[in-house]
Amino acid sequence: MFKNITEALEYIEKQQELREKKLKEQKIYVCVGTGCTASGSRKVYKRFVEVLKEKGLNVKVETMDDDSDHPVVKKTGCCGLCSLGPLVKFTPSGITYHHVRVEDVEEIVEKTIKRGEIIERLLLTDSVTGKKVKRLEDATFFKNQTFYVMEGIGTSECEKIEDYMGRGGYKSLIKVISSMDRKEVIKTIKDSGLRGRGGGGFPTGLKWEFAYNAKGDKKFVVCNADEGDPGAFMNRTLLERDPHSVLEGMIIAAYTIGAQKGYAYIRAEYPIAVEMFNKAIKDAKSLGLLGENILGTGFSFDVEVKEGAGAFVCGEETALLASIEGKRGVPRPRPPFPAQRGLFGYPTLINNVETYANVPKIIRDGVEKYRRNGVEKSPGTKMFSVTGPLKLTGIIEIQFGTTIRYILENICGGTTDGKKLKAIQIGGPSGACLPEKYFDLPLDYDTLKSVDAMVGSGGIVAITEDSCMVEVARFFLDFTKRESCGKCVPCREGTMQAYSILEKFTQGKATEEDLRNLEDLSQIIKKASLCGLGKTAPNPILSTLKHFRDEYVEHINGKCPSGTCTALRKYVINPDLCKSCSLCARACPQNAISGERGKPYVIDQEKCIKCGICFEKCKFNAIELV
Incomplete structure (x- = not known):
């Protein structure tokens, strides 16, 4: 445990030197994120260790201070290319293999590790050029992204606090508690223009200022990791690959507003994320970066993981707080806002995973560097999860202002079967469906709002020309109606009735009156619901009515233009x-x-x-x- 700031700073600088050295040595990095784990990457990792030992190599596993020249097998977090896992990267060459199986390991050790030969069949195929690429960084999927939060692609050791320190981790915390006034921290965050990455895009610095000014004997800091959107997994990825960046952001926030206790609310369906974050808490405590009297400064702060039961509505701030308190997760009217009266009645700061992860980097690298990316009112970068019939899918990080078309074509490589893209659904299950004519719009909070869409959770679902937009609206409303907490009538009853009308369309039983009723009902739900779930639930309906109304009319006339609706x-x-x-x-x-x-x-x-x-x-x- 570090006794003071000086000891901590010296140790971090040592780890930075070690990491630079390690990246120049021969190492094997196996991705163990959820996507790769589901494809068997942990078995691949275990087999690498076994084979290297069988071959008589003095392999050392997960040892930062190892100075030997022998290969070291390391676990790394998700790099975003989930559709090609398990991924294995080698340093210093940067050679990366995809879809690695347990049966491939012995061949890799013999040819690539011992003789330096490349196994062509395991190389990545570029999504745009169609050519094989040797290095992860040379693939178009990665070259056309802007990495900020997701630094250390393919080489970040997700389980080790030393690796995070080797990338400058916890230097921002030391800077804040040793040389920055609390108001100065708030000003820095405000000047950066950082906006909440949880969906609403509220200015983060302003939220921190509200919590700082709030009166209360206790204050809390909460991390919202209740990522319940189908097809959205940015928060999970970040917690698995870089948990300390989120934890450091929480500690800085706590110091700034004067909080003594923090909670990370992580959905229980994310077991790897829960495991990683609990380990991060334990390791930070062991070094004196968390807990009582942090680094001898007199500042004390502790964090606890609260596992959510999988209710989508608990992504709403007040419902989340109710769940932490042991109550049923339902929202309450605001004001008062959580910053005024939140957890257990005390002032509470709530930000999402990606928001906290941005904070240490802004403090460490400065506002100017952060604002180099993005646009004036939406500076910085944003993680998106891209799914659908595309050549490459997974997690990406782009700067705000990047167009939808650029993501679909220049990063994901277009559709798998050459079919034309008809639309995207953006912002989670309660996001809007935007037709192809909007693909050249820049992705930022204000531009999307101007076309009745939203950044939301950051989920992008590609929809091809053979899809039925009425069925798309029905699919997403089916999710939100089931996830309604039932507290308010407009959401509880309204979504059920809207869903019933949509089913009539897909069954060929709808009339012109149903079309009018569906539109009117959606507007009522949007205006009268208590929380964000209900207010945004009709978005897939309203956006498809706006942009694809002709498909609703065709269903009334007994025909589904795509042939998707079986009854028609x-x-x-x-x-x-x-x-x-x-x-x-x-x-x-x-x-x-x-x-x-x-x-x-x-x-x-x-x-x-x-x-x-x-x-x-x-x-x-x-x-x-x-």
């Missing part, structure tokens, strides 16, 4: 193409197809259940979807 499908047999082979009739589970040899077969529309098996079985393209 109609399979017919083209008599000119039918060869009377009976393959379709034999495959039909409902015996809905009949005919005789030498004559075209026919489908009984009363018996047909629209399963499409006949369509798949026909070898002559005689069965058509109309």
Whole structure:
């Protein structure tokens, strides 16, 4: 444990020197983030250790102070390229392999580690050029990003506080508690223009100032890591790959506003993130960077992990606080705001994971460097999770002002099957659907707001031309209606009724009156709901009504333009193409197809259940979807 600031600073500087040295030596970095772990990366890591020992190499695992020249197998956090895991990177060459299997390890050790040979089949294929690339940094996916929060791509050791210190970690905390006035810290955050990354985009410095000025015998700092949006996993990734950046941001915030206790509210479905953050807390305490009398300054602050039960509504600040207090996670009216009266009735500062992770870097590197990226009213960078039928998907970090099209084409490489992109859904399940004509808009808080969309959680879902936008709206509303806490009538009952109307559309039973009712009901839910969940739940409906209204009209007329809605499908047999082979009739589970040899077969529309098996079985393209 460090006795004072001087000891801590000397140790950090030593770790910075060691890290620079280690990156020049031969090391093996295996990604153990959730995406790669799901693909077997921890088994790959274990096999590397076993094989290196079997080959007689004096392998040392997870040792920062090791000065040997032997390979060291290390666990690294997610680099964002989740669709190609498990990923393995080698230093100092930077060579990176993807989709590494346990069976590949022995070959990698023999060829790449011992002889320096490259295994071509394991190299990354560039999403834009289609060519093989040797180094992670040379892939277009990474070259076209702007890394700030996600520094140390492919080489950050997620489980080690020493590695974080080797990247300058905890220097900002030392600077703040040793030489900065609390008001000076607030001014720095305000000058940076940092806005909350949890979705609302509220100015962070202003929120800190409110909490600082609030009167109370106790104050709390809370980290909102209740990332419940389908397809959004930025917070999980950051907590797994760099937990100390979030923890340091929380400690700085606590010192600034005068808080004594902190909570990290992490959803229980993120076991690796919970494990990593608990380890970060333990390691920071062991060195005297957290707990009683931090670095001998008299400042005391402790952090506890609270695991959320998976309720989407607990991402709302007041519902989250209720959950920490052991109550049912439901929102309450505001004011008073949490900064005035929050956890247990005391002033409480709440920021999300990515917001806290930005703070140490702003303090350490300065406001000017932070504002070099982004745009005037939305400076800095933002992490997004990109999903859908794209060549590469996962976590990216781009500076605000980057266009949607640039992300989809120049980072993710376009669609997997060459289909045209029809729209994106941005901002989580309660975000808006934007058509292709908006793809050249810059991504920032104010620009998106001007087209009735939002940055939100940072989730981007790509939607291709063969998708039904009515079904897209139904899919997302299905999630938000189930996640409604039920406290207020507009959200509880309104989302259920809106969902029922959308089902009528997808079943071919909707009328013009249903269309009018759906639009009116969505506006009522948006205006009258108590919290952000209800107020934003109708966004997928309102945005699809605005940009894809013709698809709703076609459903009223009995046709789904994409053929997605099963109830509106109609399979017919083209008599000119039918060869009377009976393959379709034999495959039909409902015996809905009949005919005789030498004559075209026919489908009984009363018996047909629209399963499409006949369509798949026909070898002559005689069965058509109309």
